[in-house]
Amino acid sequence: MLAIMKKEFLTYFKSMTGYIFMASLLFFVGLFFVLNNLMSLSPQYNGVLSNITFVFLLAVPILTMRLMAEEARQKTDQLLLTSPISLTHIVLGKFLGAVSVLLMTLVITFIYPIILSTMGTINWGEIIGGYIGFFLFGSALIAVGLFISSLTDNQVIAAVVTFTALLLLWFIDAIINSLPTDQTSGLIFAAILVIGIAFVFYMATRNWYVGGGILLIGALAVAAGYIIRPYLYSGLIGRVFSWFSLLSRYQDFSMGIFSISPIVYYISFAGVFIFLTVRMLEKKRWS
Numbered sequence: 001m002l003a004i005m006k007k008e009f010l011t012y013f014k015s016m017t018g019y020i021f022m023a024s025l026l027f028f029v030g031l032f033f034v035l036n037n038l039m040s041l042s043p044q045y046n047g048v049l050s051n052i053t054f055v056f057l058l059a060v061p062i063l064t065m066r067l068m069a070e071e072a073r074q075k076t077d078q079l080l081l082t083s084p085i086s087l088t089h090i091v092l093g094k095f096l097g098a099v100s101v102l103l104m105t106l107v108i109t110f111i112y113p114i115i116l117s118t119m120g121t122i123n124w125g126e127i128i129g130g131y132i133g134f135f136l137f138g139s140a141l142i143a144v145g146l147f148i149s150s151l152t153d154n155q156v157i158a159a160v161v162t163f164t165a166l167l168l169l170w171f172i173d174a175i176i177n178s179l180p181t182d183q184t185s186g187l188i189f190a191a192i193l194v195i196g197i198a199f200v201f202y203m204a205t206r207n208w209y210v211g212g213g214i215l216l217i218g219a220l221a222v223a224a225g226y227i228i229r230p231y232l233y234s235g236l237i238g239r240v241f242s243w244f245s246l247l248s249r250y251q252d253f254s255m256g257i258f259s260i261s262p263i264v265y266y267i268s269f270a271g272v273f274i275f276l277t278v279r280m281l282e283k284k285r286w287s
Helices: 002-012 017-038 046-051 053-064 069-073 077-081 087-109 111-117 124-149 155-170 172-177 183-205 208-228 236-244 246-254 260-286
Strands: none
Touching: 002 017, 002 087, 017 046, 017 053, 017 087, 017 111, 046 053, 046 124, 046 246, 053 087, 053 124, 053 155, 069 155, 087 111, 087 124, 087 260, 111 124, 124 155, 124 246, 124 260, 155 172, 155 246, 172 236, 172 246, 183 208, 183 236, 246 260
8 A cells, every 4th residue: 555655646746747736736825825924914824724725626636637547548457456455455545645745735835834933923723723624625625536536537537527526515505505495305305315325236236136125225214204203304405415515614623623523524524435436446346
């Protein structure tokens, strides 16, 4: 795993990918540092990190588009899939290689709060918490990009789809506010969710019995829930979609609130997409 991580990290700097990613982030961090802190004479540095979250949506596809897509394009994925290394270690190695580039970039930007500290008193605990939050936020987005890169052998398609997916995650809170909250809509959504889960299991196993069994159990659970506790379906759509609200969890860090639940959330979110990437490679291995 460490060998793959090292290889991926070095590959970023054998091409322009790593330099473009780092240059774009460093430029905007420096720009917002000048505007928000130096020109405004403000000691609140976390606002700089908050301002570049949207820029990060543009930078992540550049960082992740080649992770798996390039392997598939060059047919070197066959070597990986038939190697004695486990698929989990392969995926984790690639993920950690991309995350290392992000971490190195953030370490470089740490010079800005140091400069700020020479001009007055700043809250180091709040700033370090903001950096931890941004790193976890970025790692979760990288996991999404890694999964999408495993779906295609075209880097451009991987980049465009990743940006679209991340943009949806960015606007998820606005989408949630416009969703219906009545029980009937919640029931219909639960039924659609069960059908979708059953379909995913069928596609993964190609077994009608497995897919049908999941569908039957899910339908019975939805019906029983609606009979016993119908109020659970009120606002169900919003509660489900809120799980994808990455930005709302980052707000705690940006305000200097350091809590465990957002940390667990980001790690779990990244873990889910790493797991899905492993399953996708496993499917390719046996196809």
